[in-house]
Amino acid sequence: MKTHARAVVVGGGVIGASIAYHLARAGWSDVMLLERDELTAGSTWHAAGLLPLFNMSYATSHIHDYSVKFYKTLEEETGLNAGFSVVGNLRMAQSRERMDEFELYASTAETVGIPYEWLSPDEIRARWPLVRTEDLRGALYHPTDGYINPADVTQAMAKGARQRGVEIHRRCQVDAMRWTGSEWVVSGRRMVEKGGNLLAGEETFEIHAEHVVTATGNHAQRTAQMLGIKFPAIPVEHQYIVTEPDPALVAYREAHGEHPVLRDADAKWYVREERGGWILGPYEEGAPARFEYAVPDSFRADLFPLDLDRIEEEYMSMIHRIPSSETVGLKDDYNGPICYTPDGNPLVGPAPGLRNMWLAEGFSFGITAAGGTGYYLAQMMVEGEAEIDMASLDPKRYGDWMTTEYAARKNEECYAHVYVLHHPDEEREACRPLRTGPAYDAQAASGARFGCVNGWERPNYYAVTFDRSGDDAPDAFAAYGTPLADFSDHDSRSFRRGGWWDFARQEADAIRNGVGLIDATAFAKHVVTGDGATAFLDWFTCNRLPKVGRINLTYALTEAGTTRTEYTIVRQGETRYYLVSAGAWSAYDADYLRKAAEDFSAEHGVPVIVQDVTSQYGVFAIAGPRSRDVLKELIRDADPDTALSNKRFPWLSARQIELGMCPVNAIRVAYTGELGWELHHPIEMQRYLWNALLEAGEKHGMRLVGARAQNWLRQEKSYRAFGTELGRDATPAEAGLDRFIDLDKEFFGKAAMLAKGIRSTCVTLLVDGPDDADPWGREALFDGDTRVGRLTSGGYSVHFGKSIGMGYVTPDRAAPGTALQVMMQGKLWPATVLEDCPYDPTNARIRVDG
Template sequence: MSKKDLPSTAKAVVIGGGIIGCSTAYHLAKLGLTDTVLLERHKLTSGTTFHAAGLVGQLRTSANITQLLGYSVELYKTLEAETGLGTGWKMNGGLRLACNAERWTEVKRQATTAQSFGLDMQLLTPKEALDLWPLMTIDDLVGAAFLPTDGQANPSDITQALARGARMAGASIFEDTEVLDLEIDKGRIRAVLTSRGRIECERVVVCAGQWTRAFAARFGVNVPLVSVEHQYMITEGFGVPSNLPTLRDPDRLTYYKEEVGGLVMGGYEPNPIAWAVNGIPDGFHYSLLDSNFDHFEQIMEQALGRVPALETAGIKQLLNGPESFTPDGNFILGEAPELKNFFVGAGFNAFGIASGGGAGMALAEWVHKGEPPYDLWPVDIRRFGRPHFDTDWVRTRTLEAYGKHYTLAFPHEEYSSGRPCRKSPLYDRLKAQGACFGEKLGWERPNWFADLAAGEVAKDVYSYERQNWFAAVGREHKAVREDAVIFDQTSFAKFVLKGRDADAALSWIAANDVAKPVGTLTYTQMLNDKGGIECDVTVARITETEFYIVTGTGFATHDFDWIAKNIPEGLHAELVDVTSAYTVLSLMGPKARTILEKVTRADVSNAAFPFGRVKTIGIAGCPVRALRVTYVGELGYELHLPVEYAGSVYDALMAAGKEDGLVNAGYRAIESCRLEKGYRAWGSDIGPDHTPVEAGLAWAVKTRKAIPFKGREAIERQLSAGVRKRMAAFVVDDPAVVLLGRETIYRDGQRVGWLSSGGFGYTLGKPIGYGFVRNPDGVTEDYVLSGTYELDVAMTRFACTVSLAPLYDPGMARIKS
């Protein structure tokens, strides 16, 4: 097209002509947004797409991300026939090796996950693996897994095919067109300003790869990614069969694919090299970095032990190209919380080709409909927060994530880099008492406490079996059930919604009735129009015009964004994040009231301070906002207080509770207690794909009251017509079984779902899991309870019992020995 053809208006402008941008433009046009414009400042694929390795794997730990990658495969199968352009797509399968017992356990658990999500993953003997991949040695092999529907593609070819498909569907693509600026007025995007003119447009989709962070930051949008050097070697041809599966050898940190009778071999070294620390050089396109043979030597040594033929194969090229990586190894999709209609698709961690088809589809639907096609929380841009504004912190964490790409992904494993970052005022005090900390959104949080006097060390030792903290968490769990504990939950995200219309605004957003008297505490979900659970929060009514909202640490950005964006237009209500202003000490257990009475003159009797209430009480000179609530199933109080009082109040409580057995406890005890009590966890058990009716939370929805709220119609339809899935608890009799989530649920021998979370219930003395029982013909209470159930754990089935009721109540027998 000539310069005069640049349109003056567009429904959406996609910035970036790599595989993600072209896929997004393709899908937007397919959705009917035919006046979509894609702008590439140089040539299509000239950023980092052109040097991608092109392996296409599908299995991830999330069902929906696996589904998204599966969509890529289905698209790539048909794209050449649709567009007439070759893509290099070969569904030659993917092989994954295991060279030690723990890796084999991981692979078996991955096979269970694949089975749960409906993906064919076959476990092979070393000899069966050799038959599929005859170039390798198998002396150290324990076993392997094979996914027949994995494959490989040519990155440039598949991108050009998507671009042609986008044009065929009506989109316009302009190369050699640089985006100079965005025109923004009163928080709304009005136009895209380019080197070839102005395009009036309200929706922008930034798919600019490693350039995305710097570009987005100009408009106040935070996209946590950095560039890392990534190398792979291309050999001369030496008779490699064209149908050879892709191969991943994680214990040797390497991957392989066939190319023109030779091999592509690369890997993820433990000491990656950051690139463009001070910014990407101007004019960097269709560019590679100098080959670093010294750095690649560690990968080459590993590869020679697996594929001896590489020693004599000619090396055509050692390709070194920068890729954008993220702090948690997942890519970034969605609408930026900082700027309406500014969408991002970036940070693909060297699996952009595998993700490209599905990510473009999801992003296009997000742009078109204002929401993704299904829950994409693991890749949602709103999973990030305050630490991610600091590029140095992002880089430090990202380099650790890169180095762990192929290491064993142990359950409960924590990152170690960039810590400590955000600390409670009690951090040092708790550390001195044996706290072993985990980290979430930069916050240090006690996971468990070591008995220092007994010689325990406050350090996680990772394993796929019971880990070293199992007994310590059991002690804390016992204290919750029999005496009392303090949890430092300062990291809770905390918001204030204030204004003359705060009541009306929150009544529309919240599914439960929050329009209650001052001093009332309400547990509520916030729903989308399909009835799916977008937020799961506690709301305290402080005054007629002020509400205090508490949610999980990791959901601070997401929930703030959801609430703020859904305040009905014209209502006067302002949302403020007050997380850093308050320490939270949760006093939980049967003796909690006894202890609280010793430190306050306020009447905290059940009659004066019943469950579901909030009141201000005085402790050690501090005005404490006390919430009578529990997430562990015992008498409990969340004590919210200004941070400067944290030490004084904590000391007063610990001194008062000494004779009543008060001890510190951590988040892993919270988890085991909540599993017994049946409390749902957003992000694992529940989310936008699940409604309160399906999750067993319909009691917390105000359908009996004539109060309109977002999602009401969808909930009423389900209450009338029934549901096709329902959450249940599953208990395995064998106490040695380790449940982690994603284990397959079988009902009467048929696969009906998978566990969304799992752990151990110390009161029951048994493993507990939660998951949805699914049936396309409908799921009733009788249907759930009438079946005979098994759980598949690492490809072994175990009998289990099912329950729709809490597994524990405070009146039952105490901890089993």
């Protein structure tokens, strides 16, 4: 056993085997894999082996698509049959709304190139007569899908890894991982074999490695404790049962071949053929989380007692859908742990706060994801970045606020939601509210319906009604309105325009024509100080730094030259900077910023201090033509009439002001494209400031506005958003952000950015779509029969009176006026590329004086 390696992979399930294989294939032959028992001894051994391509995530769709294609190549390379049965996958729908979900997925599948077919109930019955179809609306069929033998595919990848130089050691229990400042030391105990399976005892080992990857499955919480970090990978019980042979199925196979995998999403189960019988895998309510702190040492390749009462409804629905199964007996049953995360996506990427430590944890669909995870994670480790944006899987999407209780309850919810309709406007209820600003109760009382961003509650919209019978001046925008206590956010969700849509339209219209107040407290906020702060930020970001009292929008790049983070930088002093970034990514941004600052400080010998102040400051954004009028009511200044004028408070500047008794760091910028300010204030004064703003805004007709209206408005201005238009698969230049790139200076990632050139271009489009739906930002773009790009954002434009979207197209189709089509509801709808910043392109409304 070697004592030094370039990379050590901890965990010998299907994920670990794939990572070891792909690292070796990428050129890292000096790789070791350590497994505590036997390969596949974790969840891999009792997995059903399904390979579902269906996924609403762009990144995960790429991962699953790669796996399905890759597994078909393993036998040729290794000589081992991976047990892949390409039988197809029929995903059935009982309702029109379920078909809406399938149509939205299908447009995402188009962006990845995943093949699929639409089938009617009659077509289903003709091809697969064992399936009852009279209560179905239709189905989505994946002909390249199927199932695989988990043990066989793991062993095939392990053999491929060995052939490329990887050392694989079984019965090696890792007990500690220690960072020395330059390398990792992985230590533990190894069972010594003698005479075949006879054990001669234990011996300790210690391996020095440049990189470590953890793929520890159900043991993720033990891994987290060893590393001194948190991540929410906790197993949940998953049951499935295997029936005796079904004579009708045996006869079907003799005549037609193997039956496809069936999924009745509305009944919450999958079914596949197994030795002439059926495997039923339900995703029922009430499945408990297990091993919340650690897996007992006595639990090896073990199972839990079956709880058939919990899955009775799903079992009966299988009998309804496949009538021939009613008289078939049960042969085997399984109830084992499957690791989950709160959002269902695995944790793949650099570990928070650690160097050269990579996580591959929390895989609820591990067999499907293994191949692609190994491929893209190896790209990240070897090349510095993957070819697709992996941010949606990054372990740092959960911050230190996350607890074991939170992870366990959210993972149980996620399990139960596997087949629940995945509305794009869905907000899941478990563990909420958790992180709230002081104005939360007042907002709820005013009709707010909240979304959850990085644990923070943030108003999505306000469910209110207005009596305008007496309105005559100054216009029709009455303040606040009457909250609709009986309006359900859950019931308003839809794949089309949900019940919340008209509230958001009114809010967007209010900002365009009056004034609105938005809670943006969830923004991530950091203060960077020290003698090296200016030189560091100048190197770390691509735009020139602002002067004292001014602000600039800028971007931190990845090693590959793509966009890693968007920052609004406020320069508060010669060596003091206040950085604002996306609220959903606070831990993600903080980790990257701190590590970069540490490296710069060590290399240059100057102090750079980074402080996370996110929870110290709340943020309200006030915007609209009358926003200045509202603030004049509150500002305490020797000359309040000019305090907010262009001369004293110009656009893209920041000032310390007083609004009543509240000190405010006011930034003159508005994400909506109207005159406006961000009001950064001490969090403990938020309730006072909220009340003061509402009182001052009443006579000016100020409306309370949520995040959904703001998202529509920023698209009218072509404002890119991090996590949609901005990410690690496109450079700032490809995003069309040339005005924020200073090529006269050197900055991190510059050379790589320039070397990439322009592979695709970010554009804004107006869509002549259906009357009852808008794009969500997941749809494919076409030029005739040719797929030419994809949307990354979508919504409705109150200014243009039609659907709007942003996305990426091939550069030759980015010119304003270009006619394209967007796939929505299974059809192609006309879309036209607009000039960048189609609403108020000269920014006259933002700069208006007063």
